Amino acid sequence: MRLYRGLARVFPRSFTAKLMAVVFLGLHVPLLVLLLWMAATGHYARGVMWTVVGVVLLATLLGTAIAMMALYRLMAPLRQAADALEAYYDEQRLPHLPDLGHDEIGRLLRSINRNLHGVDAGLRDLRRSVLLDPLTQALNRRGCEQALADSAAWASAQARPLTLFVVDLDNLKPINDAHGHLAGDQVLVRLVETARLWLRGPDWIGRWGRDEFLLAVHADSNEAGERVTRWLAQLAAPARAGEPPVKASAGAARYRPGDDLREAYRRADAAMYRAKYAGGGRLLRAED
Structure with a gap:
């Protein structure tokens, strides 16, 4: 939770941005360490070193872009779940979230589906009990x-x-x-x-x-x-x-x-x- 709270100060409105920041740092910290090591040891000739650095940098940036796009698409079920919860709160429209398997996201979507349908059925029963006569089922x-x-x-x-x-x-x-x-x-x-x-x-x-x-x-x-x-x-x-x-x-x-x-x-x-x-x-x- 400390990492999440720390990133929330920087990206308060986007969980996707938090994930992308972690990916960016995870990919570029090793590159930074490599550059510092090569500069400190002089292991390669200057021309060779900058060639290697350029190739690694381009490959890292390309990998970062691909990883960020993939993460954004992977976040789609969470955005859909948030939209479904807001729609039920604002319009009492029940969600029909897809079944995406048995991982954490799949369990979350199934739980939202099941719990909101259960809550809605309970609210309907409560409205009926409040507004209906129990004997005749006419309005009370x-x-x-x-x-x-x-x-x-x-x-x-x-x-x-x-x-x-x-x-x-x-x-x-x-x-x-x-x-x-x-x-x-x-x-x-x-x-x-x-x-x-x-x-x-x-x-x-x-x-x-x-x-x-x-x-x-x-x-x-x-x-x-x-x-x-x-x-x-x-x-x-x-x-x-x-x-x-x-x-x-x-x-x-x-x-x-x-x-x-x-x-x-x-x-x-x-x-x-x-x-x-x-x-x-x-x-x-x-x-x-």
Whole structure:
């Protein structure tokens, strides 16, 4: 490490320059010693001595140039590894470094590949655990808040309509009482899975509370309302035997660019409660 620290003072930004300095000194120190020895001993006649010195000097300079070019090319994997690490840090772009064998460079590149892919997989799992509901795998409340902001930005940028829905189950407690809490959990999972069959593109569903869900549908309120109405009817008449029917109330509110997202949610939530007080099992829109 002392040699590295010493060369780092002279070449602080280039490891290649450090290697080239070592090669240059390694090739030219012997030449310098030869010159000093010949001058001190007078072993050769002056003309012969300078001829030998010239030939050795030219050969040494040529060898130095070839060695430096070869070293620069040998440093290419290290430069590629540094670029891959910076790309992952700046853009989260995973590296695909080549497998170059079992020497130190090959082991380093394989280690970078393996470790960054492992770190990236761990980060994806962490994001999922932070933003997803563990039971239904829908977005949790934090995920809903983030997705709401993203959906509003996307709708504004694309000039597309956005409709928010608040859905609350009307008969989860009777299902739990009659069939057990496991059946109630399966109802929540089925609700999310069936919603994903008709949600499109940037649409999403999230679990806002215990049995309350939030949906964002990038369509006008009429088209989105038709989809939700068909979905609620499907839940109320399950296709598989033994599945308890699910009764849910839903409220809808249109989001317009510049609107307050919290106000849009409050309007959808108020419409959902009107649907629930009207007997449940239906969709009402805030605009109605």
